[in-house]
Amino acid sequence: MTAEGFKEQGNALYSKKDYSEAFNYYTKAIDTCPKNASYYGNRAATLMMLCRFREALEDSQQAVRLDDCFMKGHLREGKCHLSLGNAMAASRCFEKVLEMEPCNKEAQQENKNAATLLEYERMADFGFEKRDFRKVVYCMDRALALASACHRFKILKAECLALLGRYPEAQSVASDILRMDSTNADALYVRGLCLYYEDCIDKAVQFFVQALRMAPDHEKARLACRNAKALKAKKEEGNQAFKNNNYEAAYQLYSEALMIDPNNIKTNAKLYCNRATAGAKLKKLNQAIEDCTSAIKLDDTYIKAYLRRAQCYMDTEQYEEAVRDYEKVYQTEKTSDHKHLLKTAQLQLKKSKRKDYYKVLGVGKNATEDEIKKAYRKRALMHHPDRHSAATLEVQKEEEKKFKEVGEAFTVLSDPKKKIRYDNGHDLDDDDFDANNIFRAFFGGHGGGFSFDSSPGMFTFFQSQTSSCLLKC
Numbered sequence: 001m002t003a004e005g006f007k008e009q010g011n012a013l014y015s016k017k018d019y020s021e022a023f024n025y026y027t028k029a030i031d032t033c034p035k036n037a038s039y040y041g042n043r044a045a046t047l048m049m050l051c052r053f054r055e056a057l058e059d060s061q062q063a064v065r066l067d068d069c070f071m072k073g074h075l076r077e078g079k080c081h082l083s084l085g086n087a088m089a090a091s092r093c094f095e096k097v098l099e100m101e102p103c104n105k106e107a108q109q110e111n112k113n114a115a116t117l118l119e120y121e122r123m124a125d126f127g128f129e130k131r132d133f134r135k136v137v138y139c140m141d142r143a144l145a146l147a148s149a150c151h152r153f154k155i156l157k158a159e160c161l162a163l164l165g166r167y168p169e170a171q172s173v174a175s176d177i178l179r180m181d182s183t184n185a186d187a188l189y190v191r192g193l194c195l196y197y198e199d200c201i202d203k204a205v206q207f208f209v210q211a212l213r214m215a216p217d218h219e220k221a222r223l224a225c226r227n228a229k230a231l232k233a234k235k236e237e238g239n240q241a242f243k244n245n246n247y248e249a250a251y252q253l254y255s256e257a258l259m260i261d262p263n264n265i266k267t268n269a270k271l272y273c274n275r276a277t278a279g280a281k282l283k284k285l286n287q288a289i290e291d292c293t294s295a296i297k298l299d300d301t302y303i304k305a306y307l308r309r310a311q312c313y314m315d316t317e318q319y320e321e322a323v324r325d326y327e328k329v330y331q332t333e334k335t336s337d338h339k340h341l342l343k344t345a346q347l348q349l350k351k352s353k354r355k356d357y358y359k360v361l362g363v364g365k366n367a368t369e370d371e372i373k374k375a376y377r378k379r380a381l382m383h384h385p386d387r388h389s390a391a392t393l394e395v396q397k398e399e400e401k402k403f404k405e406v407g408e409a410f411t412v413l414s415d416p417k418k419k420i421r422y423d424n425g426h427d428l429d430d431d432d433f434d435a436n437n438i439f440r441a442f443f444g445g446h447g448g449g450f451s452f453d454s455s456p457g458m459f460t461f462f463q464s465q466t467s468s469c470l471l472k473c
Contacts, residue, residue, distance in 0.1 A: 003033035010042060019049045037067035044076045053083045053149045071100050078110060085143070085150025087117040117146050124156065133160040151177055155186040159193065165265055167194045185215035193224060199266045201232045227261045234260065235271065242278055251278040269298040273305045280312055288312045303329055310345065319349035347425045357409035357422065365423075369414070376410040 010025035026043035033039065040063035047056035057080035063073035078093030091114040097107040120143040127135035140157035147153060154173050161170035171194045177187040192207030208225035211218050238253035254275035258268055276291035292309030295302055310325035326342040358365050361375040381387070383403040388396055412418045 003029045019046050022046045037063040037070045041073045053080045056080050071097055083147055083149045085147040085152050087114040090114045113146050117143055133163045136160040158190045162193045167198055170194050183214050185211045185218050189221040196228050197264055201228050204228050231260045247278045247281040265298045269295040269302050276308050285312050285316050319352050323349050351425045357412055360405050360409040372413050379406040
């Protein structure tokens with residue numbers, strides 16, 4: 001009678017949803033009469049409402065041990081197994097209920113839920129094997145809707161979130177588990193994994209070591225710890241070689257570091273950028289551009305990679321690409337330095353779209369006045385239309401065009417003021433270039449008499465003995 005009194009009080013509190021107090025009265029009933037299956041069943045129901053499913057499972061199992069025909073006990077045991085993610089054990093319990101009561105709709109529905117859970121598990125395992133981590137997260141979200149207390153599902157979801165680079169979400173899941181169980185090796189491993197993928201390698205190693213203390217056979221934690229230490233050591237070796245100006249060694253060490261763990265996106269982005277820097281020092285500019293592109297694919301917010309690639313584009317005279325990268329950088333970080341880099345690239349792009357008078361004359365941008373004159377003499381005589389009077393009309397037109405370009409180039413580069421304007425990217429479209437006058441003015445001092453017929457596309461060249469010698473040079 002005393003035990004029944006405690007039970008009735010517990011039932012009243014349960015009806016009022018005061019589950020903590022109801023739990024206390026059911027416990028008193030059990031302490032008074034420990035062989036009554038219904039008391040354990042009622043306390044199990046209360047514990048389920050408090051989301052204490054492991055304790056509820058123990059009470060449910062004790063209830064059916066005391067009375068194997070206690071249908072509610074089997075049903076509650078199945079629900080606890082399901083909430084904890086053990087679909088097969090849950091299904092056995094629901095089948096037991098259906099043996100006793102074939103039309104029990106609750107058992108039928110819960111059995112379907114158990115089958116659905118097994119299917120989500122199967123899909124998640126297949127997705128993980130195929131590295132389809134988004135699919136795994138999707139399956140685990142659906143599974144957790146049926147098995148809200150399953151740490152295994154939460155850990156798998158958190159691990160895949162980390163592998164997808166969604167570190168705050170992964171950390172949140174792991175932290176929730178650690179608040180309930182601070183020694184959970186799987187949760188410690190996921191916390192370490194997030195730190196490892198965020199390039200906080202020293203802190204990550206601490207979590208991996210702690211996980212291995214809790215579970216010495218935790219293979220994932222062991223592998224991650226080994227990779228973290230190896231990656232840190234190899235990266236530091238590469239950095240030291242670079243500081244010592246041993247760029248070949250640095251390039252090789254960064255390459256070796258990139259082979260350690262392809263899943264570590266953030267660290268690998270830095271390694272690609274570091275290798276690009278070493279590659280640029282070794283004049284491997286195209287490879288450096290490829291490495292920067294790889295870094296950006298891994299981390300599209302990595303400003304340093306954009307800057308490095310833009311500089312390589314500048315060095316290879318790919319100015320449009322350089323401008324595009326500098327614009328991206330300046331949009332992200334509007335600093336005076338980035339603005340200057342963008343303007344410099346835009347100026348070089350503008351200059352690249354004009355005729356390159358240095359190339360026309362075949363001289364470098366630092367050519368002296370004498371070198372420019374010698375180059376003009378050689379090119380003017382090479383392309384003078386009279387030299388090609390016996391060629392086809394197409395060749396004559398092409399040579400006439402080159403002859404005019406040589407004259408333009410000489411006019412600009414031989415005049416200090418025009419040369420400065422040209423070098424600074426100013427437009428010279430308004431300048432009047434006359435190749436014939438330029439040629440006459442240049443060669444007039446050699447004693448040659450030159451005159452030109454103005455008929456379209458053709459020049460008549462009257463030469464003295466001296467000028468004839470010049471044309472033969």
